Amino acid sequence: xxxxxxxxxxxxxxxxxxxxxxxxxxxxxxxxxxxxxxxxxxxxxxxxxxxxxxxxxxxxxxxxxxxxxxxxxxxxxxxxxxxxxxxxxxxxxxxxxxxxxxxxxxxxxxxxxxxxxxxxxxxxxxxxxxxxxxxxxxxxxxxxxxxxxxxxxxxxxxxxxxxxxxxxxxxxxxxxxxxxxxxxxxxxxxxxxxxxxxxxxxxxxxxxxxxxxxxxxxxxxxxxxxxxxxxxxxxxxxxxxxxxxxxxxxxxxxxxxxxxxxxxxxxxxxxxxxxxxxxxxxxxxxxxxxxxxxxxxxxxxxxxxxxxxxxxxxxxxxxxxxxxxxxxxxxxxxxxxxxxxxxxxxxxxxxxxxxxxxxxxxxxxxxxxxxxxxxxxxxxxxxxxxxxxxxxxxxxxxxxxxxxxxxxxxxxxxxxxxxxxxxxxxxxxxxxxxxxxxxx
Ligand SMILES: Cc1cc2nc3c(=O)[nH]c(=O)nc-3n(C[C@H](O)[C@H](O)[C@H](O)COP(=O)(O)OP(=O)(O)OC[C@H]3O[C@@H](n4cnc5c(N)ncnc54)[C@H](O)[C@@H]3O)c2cc1C
Numbered sequence: 122x123x124x125x126x127x128x129x130x131x132x133x134x135x136x137x138x139x140x141x142x143x144x145x146x147x148x149x150x151x152x153x154x155x156x157x158x159x160x161x162x163x164x165x166x167x168x169x170x171x172x173x174x175x176x177x178x179x180x181x182x183x184x185x186x187x188x189x190x191x192x193x194x195x196x197x198x199x200x201x202x203x204x205x206x207x208x209x210x211x212x213x214x215x216x217x218x219x220x221x222x223x224x225x226x227x228x229x230x231x232x233x234x235x236x237x238x239x240x241x242x243x244x245x246x247x248x249x250x251x252x253x254x255x256x257x258x259x260x261x262x263x264x265x266x267x268x269x270x271x272x273x274x275x276x277x278x279x280x281x282x283x284x285x286x287x288x289x290x291x292x293x294x295x296x297x298x299x300x301x302x303x304x305x306x307x308x309x310x311x312x313x314x315x316x317x318x319x320x321x322x323x324x325x326x327x328x329x330x331x332x333x334x335x336x337x338x339x340x341x342x343x344x345x346x347x348x349x350x351x352x353x354x355x356x357x358x359x360x361x362x363x364x365x366x367x368x369x370x371x372x373x374x375x376x377x378x379x380x381x382x383x384x385x386x387x388x389x390x391x392x393x394x395x396x397x398x399x400x401x402x403x404x405x406x407x408x409x410x411x412x413x414x415x416x417x418x419x420x421x422x423x424x425x426x427x428x429x430x431x432x433x434x435x436x437x438x439x440x441x442x443x444x445x446x447x448x449x450x451x452x453x454x455x456x457x458x459x460x461x462x463x464x465x466x467x468x469x470x471x472x473x474x475x476x477x478x479x480x481x482x483x484x485x486x487x488x489x490x491x492x493x494x495x496x497x498x499x500x501x502x503x504x505x506x507x508x509x510x511x512x513x514x515x516x517x518x519x520x521x522x523x524x525x526x527x528x529x530x531x532x533x534x535x536x537x538x539x540x541x542x543x544x545x546x547x548x549x550x551x552x553x554x555x556x557x558x559x560x561x
Pocket of ligand 1: 158159160161162163164185186187188193194195196197198227228229230255256257258282283284313314317416418449450451452459460461462463464493494495
């Protein structure tokens with residue numbers, strides 16, 4: 122499969138890297154050949170792909186994660202649209218971890234990359250030869266004043282699909298709204314799956330249309346009015362898809378509040394920062410996409426770049442300063458849209474390059490920024506955005522069948538609703554799915 126990947130342009134001196142890495146000869150006690158921080162989408166995918174190489178014995182690889190559950194997060198949008206039961210989308214984390222791994226069900230507290238070690242939150246020190254840092258993003262609910270309280274209040278009409286606890290509240294609120302202003306927000310800055318803030322809006326719109334509460338042809342006479350308040354100046358970061366989504370917004374009578382970044386919630390008032398200053402809008406239902414960023418323990422470490430993400434080369438996924446440190450997924454500095462789909466393409470590159478590095482060979486796999494966002498535009502239709510670095514479309518089915526993926530299709534909807542959750546738990550996190558490259 123790596124024949125298809127571009128050979129890394131700038132070949133680095135293997136000797137240079139080798140001299141920097143300190144190796145301990147065996148995995149024993151708290152010494153491991155590879156330590157993977159995070160057992161989420163990237164952590165499980167990468168650790169299992171490493172295991173499939175056949176090069177690791179019992180406890181050579183350690184996975185560290187404090188969570189009790191592993192979640193299929195892309196499914197939370199479907200829960201918010203009333204299409205899935207959230208309990209079906211999670212599994213106990215320890216049931217997904219191969220018995221050949223040493224599993225530390227703890228959080229990492231600090232990194233000491235110059236010592237090839239890290240410290241758990243309980244104070245235990247773990248040593249490694251190679252470190253894979255994949256703890257995802259932190260959701261900063263408190264960055265929007267009033268949001269934590271509004272989410273916790275079962276009776277409030279404020280919700281978010283960005284949390285297991287509230288993704289079903291999102292659908293309850295959509296179902297209960299009979300009239301008034303519905304506002305959907307997207308913040309300035311990095312979020313997981315940048316399309317999700319509007320996917321939930323399109324599903325809600327369709328729900329209200331079917332219930333006779335919203336008429337896209339005559340929104341001003343409809344009981345419900347819909348606004349999309351986004352920190353971005355456009356509907357989506359990739360021009361090809363943004364044009365289509367902007368036209369859809371206009372055709373469906375959704376108000377666009379661009380460059381509006383939610384600051385605070387006060388009762389039924391949403392307060393936004395905008396180029397014209399603070400703007401207050403009354404709402405009857407509010408769907409919030411919270412602000413997100415790097416975890417503190419990553420941001421405050423020497424592994425982080427200025428923005429707090431693990432500072433890796435955008436093609437090799439290797440750390441720019443510490444050659445035995447690697448990262449992918451949401452925690453990495455890779456300048457692409459943060460999705461599980463991106464992890465499918467990043468993981469084989471990281472694994473290949475890490476194994477090459479162990480053998481003292483040059484890194485020959487290169488990540489091109491591939492990511493994907495199945496944009497649900499109504500019940501039964503999905504626009505399948507797939508692109509690489511620079512927002513350049515890289516469409517699997519476009520290339521295969523010559524179709525335009527910017528056109529919402531029923532087949533893509535079934536990919537999103539049924540195929541992706543199935544392939545995720547049965548193949549991807551077991552290390553056997555390469556996204557557009559198919560089964561591994
Ligand atoms: C609402 C929503 C919709 C989405 N829709 C899509 C979609 O349609 N398509 C798509 O491809 N992607 C989608 N995504 C994004 C996708 O889920 C993420 O990009 C993906 O899960 C990132 O994987 P990750 O391993 O980097 O992070 P995660 O899967 O979040 O895993 C991070 C792991 O690190 C652990 N961790 C945290 N702190 C520590 C610590 N101190 N020490 C050790 N471990 C720690 C966590 O417990 C967690 O298990 C969506 C996400 C959301 C929330």
